[in-house]
Amino acid sequence: MWPIYWAAIRNIAPRITFPVAFVVGAVGYHLEWFIRGTPKPKEQKSILEQREERKLQEQEGLDSTQVVSLNEKLEFTPRAALNRNRPQES
Structure with a gap:
């Protein structure tokens, strides 16, 4: 008789566990x-x-029409890695 009860409980347990867990979670x-109060x-x-x-504060005192030319920016860039093994042309 006990195996029948355990089989019935095993089948019903998921249907009972979820609502109980839901209620316990909601109450918690x-x-x-309520204990913590409304968070500010x-x-x-x-x-x-x-x-x-x-960035806006940095740009506040600067003249936005005066920009660095592209040639000046590229002057300090290293050569491409793929061109390092090619012979230099004089």
Whole structure:
């Protein structure tokens, strides 16, 4: 007779466990919220917003029409890795 009871409990257990776990979880969630109180969210800016503000502050005093030419930027770039083994032409 015991094997029949265990088989019945084994089949019914998933149908009982989920609602019980759901109720326990909901009660725990609301109890924790009640104990902690309402959280006061901090008005924190994202990293992207902070970066954009910093860049704008850096650009504030500069003249945006005066830019470095492309030739000056490329002057200090290393030669391409694929061209290192080719002979130099004089």
